[in-house]
Amino acid sequence: MKEVKYQDIVNTVAKLCIDSNCLIGDDIINAFQNGLKVEESPTGKDILKQLIENAEISRNEMIPACQDTGVAVVFLQVGSGVKVVGGELFDAINAGVAKGYKDGYLRKSIVSDPLRRKNTGDNTPAFIHTEIVPGDSLKITVAPKGGGSENMSEIKMLTPAAGWEGIKKFVVDRVMRSKANPCPPIIVGVGIGGNFEKVAYLAKKALLRDIGTVHPDPFYQEKEKELLEEINKTGIGPQGFGGRVTALAVFIEAYPCHIASMPTAVNINCHAARHKTAVL
Amino acid sequence: MKKITTPLTEAAVKDLKAGDSVLITGIIYTGRDAAHKRLTDVLKANQPLPVDLKGQIIYYVGPAPAKPGYPIGPAGPTTSERMDPYTPALLAYGMKGMIGKGNRTPNVIEALKKYTGVYFAAVGGAAALIAKRIKKCETVAYDDLGPEAVMKLTVEDFPVVVVNDCYGNDLYEEGMKKYRKV
Ligand code: SF4
Numbered sequence: 426m427k428e429v430k431y432q433d434i435v436n437t438v439a440k441l442c443i444d445s446n447c448l449i450g451d452d453i454i455n456a457f458q459n460g461l462k463v464e465e466s467p468t469g470k471d472i473l474k475q476l477i478e479n480a481e482i483s484r485n486e487m488i489p490a491c492q493d494t495g496v497a498v499v500f501l502q503v504g505s506g507v508k509v510v511g512g513e514l515f516d517a518i519n520a521g522v523a524k525g526y527k528d529g530y531l532r533k534s535i536v537s538d539p540l541r542r543k544n545t546g547d548n549t550p551a552f553i554h555t556e557i558v559p560g561d562s563l564k565i566t567v568a569p570k571g572g573g574s575e576n577m578s579e580i581k582m583l584t585p586a587a588g589w590e591g592i593k594k595f596v597v598d599r600v601m602r603s604k605a606n607p608c609p610p611i612i613v614g615v616g617i618g619g620n621f622e623k624v625a626y627l628a629k630k631a632l633l634r635d636i637g638t639v640h641p642d643p644f645y646q647e648k649e650k651e652l653l654e655e656i657n658k659t660g661i662g663p664q665g666f667g668g669r670v671t672a673l674a675v676f677i678e679a680y681p682c683h684i685a686s687m688p689t690a691v692n693i694n695c696h697a698a699r700h701k702t703a704v705l
Numbered sequence: 706m707k708k709i710t711t712p713l714t715e716a717a718v719k720d721l722k723a724g725d726s727v728l729i730t731g732i733i734y735t736g737r738d739a740a741h742k743r744l745t746d747v748l749k750a751n752q753p754l755p756v757d758l759k760g761q762i763i764y765y766v767g768p769a770p771a772k773p774g775y776p777i778g779p780a781g782p783t784t785s786e787r788m789d790p791y792t793p794a795l796l797a798y799g800m801k802g803m804i805g806k807g808n809r810t811p812n813v814i815e816a817l818k819k820y821t822g823v824y825f826a827a828v829g830g831a832a833a834l835i836a837k838r839i840k841k842c843e844t845v846a847y848d849d850l851g852p853e854a855v856m857k858l859t860v861e862d863f864p865v866v867v868v869n870d871c872y873g874n875d876l877y878e879e880g881m882k883k884y885r886k887v
Contacts, residue, residue, distance in 0.1 A: 466884060468726060468866060472828055475864065479834040483779075492769040492779040492832040530778060532769040532852075573784055573806075573829065605877055606784055606807045608829030660885030664806070664828055666724075666866060667880020697830045 438521025469668030605665025712760030781832030
């Protein structure tokens with residue numbers, strides 16, 4: 426058994442919350458640079474330049490790139506040989522989120538009840554997804570997610586007859602209806618398969634990939650490329666002002682499913698695509 | 706790139722067309738859902754507004770907390786749609802502009818024509834850059850609303866794009882059509 430200390434988890438999670446919000450990934454900045462080369466709209470180009478400058482200011486001064494520092498979505502891979510000492514694992518995650526959002530001057534955007542809507546004041550609870558894996562390490566990924574892009578996400582219980590064309594239509598249509606709301610250029614996470622609750626998780630998990638990485642399965646590599654091309658034909662463009670660069674990437678996660686089903690979920694992420702990982 | 710200063714005159718608004726990139730200098734006010742509800746309730750009751758919005762611009766924003774030494778935290782636009790039910794009354798009163806992100810309802814677009822107003826979008830997610838253009842920030846009304854209180858911002862070269870002008874044009878519609886390939 427490997428012992429991992431409660432306080433180390435708290436400190437790590439706090440740092441991941443701050444770093445993910447302030448240190449926009451190189452993959453995103455590269456994608457903005459590449460976008461500048463293909464964007465035809467002058468306003469669109471100007472937006473991409475502003476986003477590059479924004480990411481630089483944010484990195485240099487350690488201030489969040491976007492004011493909506495989101496829900497703290499936390500993915501855990503807990504090795505079966507890991508034992509947390511000094512407290513409970515989930516308590517440590519929540520304490521880390523509270524600390525990170527306070528110390529990093531991040532916005533607290535969580536209400537304790539969907540209808541009574543009182544702010545919890547420290548951005549907890551975190552939304553935690555846990556996997557038990559072989560080994561003796563604890564892998565923690567913090568992926569803050571803003572409301573504007575999350576609200577543009579959707580699940581559809583497609584049936585096998587809809588086929589790839591049905592999936593494509595649903596995804597492109599979802600992006601079309603989102604227009605400027607998720608702050609394009611966007612990153613599109615697509616979950617296909619599983620069942621109702623599983624497919625939403627797949628779409629979210631897809632968003633953890635870095636731009637430029639390719640799907641391990643060549644079949645889905647092609648599908649991702651096709652979807653990206655279709656989405657970038659919509660003309661929505663940066664911020665919805667019209668242009669070529671509507672999405673920076675499309676990531677698909679597929680999973681086995683029932684003979685009668687083909688659930689599909691679209692989780693839209695904005696260009697403020699934030700995720701940082703640490704291993705304890 | 707056009708440069709404008711606040712408060713806006715009728716002529717200044719008429720000079721702005723959908724698609725124009727604009728830099729704003731002067732005073733702008735912040736307001737979100739809760740403040741909008743109160744402002745329009747005050748107008749309905751024929752009471753004076755806590756800040757005079759004649760000729761002014763409201764920015765839909767909920768900033769992150771300011772780090773020590775900064776006038777304001779990251780401050781990008783929030784989705785404008787939520788303010789749509791309140792907007793026509795404020796335009797009728799004399800407010801001239803709004804800054805946010807995302808589409809407005811036909812009611813708002815009509816009101817912009819009728820009362821000569823303009824809707825700008827700021828770049829969603831460019832919050833650190835936008836905060837650099839905000840030089841001063843003070844709460845001027847509805848303190849009890851916390852981060853949703855009405856704040857007075859002193860801005861310099863605040864970057865926006867005209868989405869809906871006073872002629873009924875809509876950049877979201879026209880821009881997308883222009884670059885659409887399907
Ligand atoms: S959609 Fe993303 S970039 Fe836009 S305001 Fe929300 S978190 Fe920020």
